[in-house]
Amino acid sequence: MASTVIGAGITIEGEVATDDDVIVQGTIRGKLNAKESVTIEEGATVEADIVGGAMRVAGQVTGNISSTDRVDLQPGAKVVGNVKAARITIADGAQFKGNVDMDV
Amino acid sequence: MASVTVIGRGAHVTGRVTGAVDLEIHGRVDGEVTIDGELTVEAEGLVAANLSARRLVVRGAVKGDLSAVDAVVLENGARVVGDVRAPRIAIERGALVRGYVQTGSASAASAQRSEAREAAPRAKPQAAAARPAAPAARATPKTQTQARPAPVAARAPAPAPASRTAPVAHNSVLAGGAPTKSATLGAGSAPPRGGPPAPVVPVLKKGSKGALKKKAG
Numbered sequence: 442m443a444s445t446v447i448g449a450g451i452t453i454e455g456e457v458a459t460d461d462d463v464i465v466q467g468t469i470r471g472k473l474n475a476k477e478s479v480t481i482e483e484g485a486t487v488e489a490d491i492v493g494g495a496m497r498v499a500g501q502v503t504g505n506i507s508s509t510d511r512v513d514l515q516p517g518a519k520v521v522g523n524v525k526a527a528r529i530t531i532a533d534g535a536q537f538k539g540n541v542d543m544d545v
Numbered sequence: 546m547a548s549v550t551v552i553g554r555g556a557h558v559t560g561r562v563t564g565a566v567d568l569e570i571h572g573r574v575d576g577e578v579t580i581d582g583e584l585t586v587e588a589e590g591l592v593a594a595n596l597s598a599r600r601l602v603v604r605g606a607v608k609g610d611l612s613a614v615d616a617v618v619l620e621n622g623a624r625v626v627g628d629v630r631a632p633r634i635a636i637e638r639g640a641l642v643r644g645y646v647q648t649g650s651a652s653a654a655s656a657q658r659s660e661a662r663e664a665a666p667r668a669k670p671q672a673a674a675a676r677p678a679a680p681a682a683r684a685t686p687k688t689q690t691q692a693r694p695a696p697v698a699a700r701a702p703a704p705a706p707a708s709r710t711a712p713v714a715h716n717s718v719l720a721g722g723a724p725t726k727s728a729t730l731g732a733g734s735a736p737p738r739g740g741p742p743a744p745v746v747p748v749l750k751k752g753s754k755g756a757l758k759k760k761a762g
Contacts, residue, residue, distance in 0.1 A: 444553030448566050451550045455560010455576055461553055471560055 449484060463493070465500070478510075483517055496526070498535075505539075554589055568598075570605070588622050601631070603640075610644075 444461045447453060451467035458474040465473075465485045473479065475493035485500030495510040501519045506512055508526035516534030525542040549567050552558055556572035565581040570590040577594050578584065584598035590605030601613040603623040611617050613631040621639030628645040636642060 444551065444571070445556040446549065446551040446553075448550035448564070448568075450566040451562065451564035451568065451580075453558060453560060453562050455558060455562075458557040458559075459553060459572065460555030463553075463556070467550065467564060476555075 447485075479508075481518075490522075552590075586623075595627075 445457075445459050445463045447457070447463070447465045447467045447469060449466040452470070453468070454470045456472040456474070457463070457469060458472075460476050462477045462479075463473065463475045464480045464482060465487060466482045468486045468488075470488045473487060473489045473491045473493070475491075477493065478495040478497070479491060479493040481487055481491075481496070481498040481500040481502055483499040487500065488503045490504045491502065491506045493508060496506060496508050496512045497515060498506075498513065498518045498520060499515040500517075503521045505522045506520070506524045506526070508524075510526065511528035512524055512526040512530070514520055514524075514529075514531045514535040514537055516532045518532070518535040518537070520535070520537045521539060523540040523542065524537075525544075527544055529541055529543055531537055549569065550564065551569045552562075552572045552574060554571045558572070558574045558576070560576045562568070562574065562576070562578045563580070567582040567584070568578070568580050569585045569587060570578075570592060571587045572589075573591045573593075575593045578592070578596045578598075580598040582598065583600045583602065584596060585602045586592055586596070586605040586607055588604045590607075592605065592607045593609060594607075595609045595612075596607065597612045599613060600615045601611055601617045602620060603611070603618070603625060604620045605622065606624040608626045610628045611625065611630070615631070616633040616635065617629055617631040618635045618637070619625060619629075619640035619642060620637050623637075623640040623642075625640070625642045626644060628647075629642065630647050630649075632649060634646060634648050636646070
């Protein structure tokens with residue numbers, strides 16, 4: 442259970458920084474920094490640079506994604522921005538535009 | 546879970562938070578929070594922001610103005626520095642508040658309304674204070690007038706008050722003081738309790754006289 446949930450219908454304009462998990466179902470504009478896993482659920486809108494641990498993206502992200510662990514773009518995800526992570530998966534049906542950096 | 550938003554213990558949000566669902570704050574929020582729903586600042590929450598919600602419950606620390614469409618509830622452990630405005634405000638035992646607190650219709654948008662409200666509550670408490678005072682004033686004379694005739698019959702046979710006051714008289718007699726003075730003193734101390742002095746004095750006099758005669762004889 443993630444300790445921070447940005448529910449559907451919530452809009453945060455600014456910076457969100459957390460030491461633990463984040464689930465985003467609503468809207469974030471600004472920055473999103475997490476130390477643990479980040480989940481961008483379907484219907485969520487993130488217009489922000491995202492830094493965190495393992496990431497699962499099923500919503501819409503406009504911004505750069507940087508993960509210390511892995512990034513999974515799931516079907517229905519729409520990502521515009523650069524993705525930097527050790528492991529990256531892009532599922533069939535995910536929309537993506539940007540650079541991929543896998544620390545090779 | 547779906548409709549509830551939680552800003553977790555380790556989270557720090559800087560900026561504006563808006564929305565139409567319930568929000569729980571366990572972490573830190575700096576900026577502004579406007580929610581059309583229930584906003585709860587939990588015990589470990591630390592908020593430096595103006596909070597606006599339909600219903601606002603605070604158990605943690607808030608520095609900023611609070612306003613609610615429905616109600617503001619400051620529960621035990623709440624520490625609030627800022628103004629509080631809502632139709633209904635509850636400040637429970639253990640909550641700390643420093644700021645201007647005002648109940649009344651919400652949507653404290655226009656300054657004119659707020660000025661009118663500032664003037665209105667001042668008049669209302671006076672009227673409210675006057676209303677209870679008047680019935681009390683009416684009631685007390687009635688009870689006094691009703692009580693006066695009754696005690697003459699009721700208190701004279703009643704042994705309890707006489708026996709309580711009697712030892713005082715005895716002591717004063719033993720000490721060598723004037724018994725009549727002690728009786729009048731006892732009568733003087735009695736009226737503030739019950740009100741009517743007239744029936745009390747004869748009862749004491751009777752007892753004290755009897756005691757005097759016995760002692761003298």
